[in-house]
Amino acid sequence: MKKRILAVEDEEKLRRVIELQLSGAGYDVDLAGTAEEAVPLLDRADLVLTDLKLPAMSGQDLLAAAHRQNAQLPVIIMTAFGTVETAVEAMKAGAVDFVLKPFSLDHLLRVIAKALEVSALRDENRKLREELGHRYQFDSIIGHSRAMQEIFATVIRVAATRATVLLAGESGVGKDLIARAIHYHSPRRDRPFVKINCTAIPENLMESELFGYEKGAFTGANTSKPGKFEQADTGTAFLDEIGDVPASIQVKLLRVLQEREFERLGSNKTLRIDVRVIAATNADLRAALEQGTFREDLYYRLNVVPINLPPLRQRMEDIPLLAHHFVAKLGSGVESISDAAIEKLMHYQWPGNVRELENVIERSLVLCSSRTLEAADIRLDTAPKTRGLGDYFLPEGMSLDEYEQTIIREALKRASGNKSQAARLLGLTRNALRYRLSQMGLESGEV
Ligand SMILES: Nc1ncnc2c1ncn2[C@@H]1O[C@H](COP(=O)(O)OP(=O)(O)OP(=O)(O)O)[C@@H](O)[C@H]1O
Ligand SMILES: [Mg+2]
Known part of the structure; x- marks a missing residue:
């Protein structure tokens, strides 16, 4: 993926030069002439390059604002004063580096490349540390109920094998914990555990995320990139919210499960991997099967060892x-x-x-x-709930279909039109919601 640099410089000529150089070097560039203009662009930046002396809000203030939003965001300061003091000040305030004006553009590019490299490394380290933390969590999965005791026994047994596991249960029951426990109790414990959140990845990016791509596979693919499955080779791939995988990807997943092979996007070289698959769903996949939004063959390939986590x-x-x-x-x-x-x-x-x-x-x-x-x-979210039969009656004069539609519209409203979020509120998969919307004649976002 291309890195996006936010360049903040009040002098228009220099701003243009910087833009040309950076985009020429393969970066996406956002430009701002003042710190105020830059603030709303901070959250999509991978790196900020800012002049220290700006009209109203200063570069230092922008640095502080950037770090309030994202403490890891690398900020490089440009300063015209050429004195050691200002540069030192900026570094103390958390800038990763500085360049003194006038600077050569080659030098600027080197400083940027180095800062991005350091930041990538830091991300990687943080990920590793997180993984390490999770390693010890099995012992802190609590559950004395019969149901949980049986689940622990299954975890231990299945961890020793490469069998595919399908975890089912409502949101917050501990599916994530169990998936990691299986991995860290398996012979693959020192190999990668790669979590793939199928809801979080937009449909059009899913194939390249999962299977990777070759240089030139699509506009913007400047380099080749391995997908999540390749990253998970010799380890475990955890497919979270599997019910949300679109039909086009379901076929490819089936092939991974059956043959352990696939191709990168834009390549016809078949890659073979050794991966253990764990999938999780918080919606009823069986309902999705009946509606035809989830492939039956894929379901059976996933459901080799089902683990149902009770609410x-x-x-x-x-x-x-x-x-x-x-x-x-x-x-x-x-x-x-x-x-x-x-x-x-x-x-x-x-x-x-x-x-x-x-x-x-x-x-x-x-x-x-x-x-x-x-x-x-102790403050509970709502008053303790006991369900009377009355709660189950339909509002007067409403058919079951009308009632369902009302609820779906309400969920969409609460989710501000975001279908994945609405589906979560309703306890449905995104596909199941899409199916119902099409039944209601509402397909493309109109509510
Ligand atoms: N049995 C347990 N013992 C201790 N902590 C638990 C247990 N089950 C869940 N938790 C904690 O509850 C939180 C939610 O668990 P987890 O993320 O595993 O749920 P999930 O089923 O994956 O939910 P979702 O479907 O929303 O992703 C986590 O902070 C987890 O540590
Ligand atoms: Mg989860």
Whole structure:
């Protein structure tokens, strides 16, 4: 992918020269004449190159603003003063490097390339550290319920093999944790664990993300790039939200699962890999099968070892342990949780499952002023819910179809038209929602 540089310089001539040089060197360039103009462009920049002395808001202020948004964003300062002091100041304030005006454009390009390289390395290190942290998480997956005990036993058994695993369960039940536990208990534990979030990748980028591409495969493909599957070679690929994979990609996934082979985009060389696949879904894939939005053959290839994680409300006996665990993990200064507080937690339905429990405890700890977390400290998102039959009746005069459409429209509204998010609110896959929208005659975003 091309790196995007935000160049901020008030002198128009120099701004043009910089733009020409940078785009000539293969970067995408955003230009701004003032720091104020630059601020809204910060979040898409991979690197900021800014003059120190600017009309109103200074380069130093811009540096601070950039780091408030993203502490890792490399910022290079250009300064006309040529004194060591200003340069030192800028470095102290967190700039990665500086160039003194007048500078040669070659020198500028070298400084930029070096800064980008350092930043890529730092990202890589952070990723590694995160992975390392997760390595020890298996022992902190809590669950004394029968259901969880059985799941742990399955994890250990299946970890020893290369069998494909399909994890199913509502959002926040721990699918991510289990996927990592399988990897780190497998003989592949020292090989890569590559997570692929199928909802987060736009449909038109998915093929190149998963399978990689060759130079020239499409406009903008200046170099070749390996995809996620190649990165996962000899390790584990974790396909999260598998229900959201579009039909065109489903065929290719099937081939990976059956033959362990694929081609990069724009290449006809077949690559063979040795990869363990774990997939996860929080929606009912069977419903997607019936609607024809998910391939049956792919489903059976994925569902070799199914692991169904029950929602927290179906294993309430895990709540006390989880609560103690989270207090110990998060409660700086707070040492325990009272029986009454646990009791309160046990009377809630936990639609957001363990993630919600963790969040509630984290929030409650903030309010807690003693060494024990009390019932009064605990704020649940809504009042404890008990479901009466009345909740299930349709509003008067509405058919089931009309009711469904109303709910779908409401979800889309709440998600500001974002279909993936609306689907999540509804507990449907993106494909299942798309299917329903087409049934309603609403396909292309109109609501
Ligand atoms: N059994 C457990 N013990 C301890 N922590 C847990 C457990 N289950 C889940 N958690 C914690 O709850 C949070 C959500 O878990 P996780 O991300 O694995 O859920 P998920 O099923 O992948 O959800 P989603 O479908 O939204 O991705 C994490 O912070 C995780 O550490
Ligand atoms: Mg997850």
